[in-house]
Amino acid sequence: MRSKKLNQTLAALASEEMSAESRSNPKSIQSLEAELLSRHRRLYPRKAGWKMLINPRWRTGRLVLAGVALLILGIGACTIPTEYEAEVGKALAIHVPQGASQLPEPSEMLAFLEGANLADEISVSISEQTTGEADIKLMLWNERVSEDELVQILRERYPVLQKALFEVHEMAGTVQGSLADKIGHDVFHIEVSGEDSEEIRHQVLEYLAAQGFNGDAMVEIYEEGDETLIDITIEGEQEP
């Protein structure tokens, strides 16, 4: 029997184990779910805000992510007159010329920064090259620390950053008036986890509909240097 056919037969035999419908009573499934969710809220109280994540894209070398956030590059709503520019945070690009192996795991760096209460939301990504160099990208939303203070804190905590090059950029977005009223001028993120622009667009539309916003979204995914960016533009009317 050829390999492919044997594998197909084995899968078919094993799938009998999976093909039967769940034998659990739907009520017991729902009852257990309610119990677990109630317990989850007590065990894991929620932090404020949402996070936008992307599927990690592997580059040359090793790319490890912890809580990566994407910047919404622009939001426009043609029927709502109120718009304003708002600074939403800071983005740091840190180039480590050598000693990448001495860098912490992104999750450790994230835990340290969150513990220091430097911002409402933080994301960390570290990209290591096989040459020993590394690039760190930090995004801080609603930060509570100046640029100089942040660089000093990082260098003191991680001596390998003493010779690193730091670039700091402001993050800003055009915020539509009524959405801003609704969310209180807070930074918001949309959870997306799709593999292509159509899947992400669909998730963005679902989120916006939940906010009372009926419109259309255009999604473009592109790569710029080492970054993968998602450009989301929405247009439409908002329900009163």
Next chain:
Amino acid sequence: MRVRRYLRDQRHSRLLARAKAGDTDAFRRLYRELYEPVDRYLSNRLQNREDVEDLIAQLFHRFLERLGRYDSRRGSVAAWLLTMARNALVDHYRSQKEIISIDTLADILAGNGGDPLQDILRDEEAKSVHTMLKELPAETQEMFSLRFGYDMSYRDIARCVGSSETAVKQRFSRTLRELRIRLARQSERGGEVDYAI
């Protein structure tokens, strides 16, 4: 299948990370995606429906308590949960205070308590494969069940059964080779010439 498994495992990892951060909706989604494979795993290994539902409840409460212990470097979320289910099953049988032989327990873990596979077994080839599978050691049968029934990676299977990834791969390679040889010999005796090793 590999891409689908990778995307599924990545999705579960992200949902678990969000659940740890307090996202109840993420935990709900994880529960709903993982309930059925856990239900089927236990239902194929326990006769009593009440015992199955009790174990499922215990398992998910334990899963909830231990979200912070999950380490993605050691395997997927699904594999981690099925490992917990396997351990819960062993504890359940021990707690029954019956004397269960190692062979019987291994049989139970291999999932040999299911109903006959009538439709599939009408196919003679599948019948032969099925017969040969049942003659394999119970641990090997369990590995095949996890691989082909739950689409688990070799690494996850290794973690679940307490072996190394290398040993699991070798076991599969050797077993599949032996299956093909036996099937080829069987078909030669039957006069069919359609098979090749």
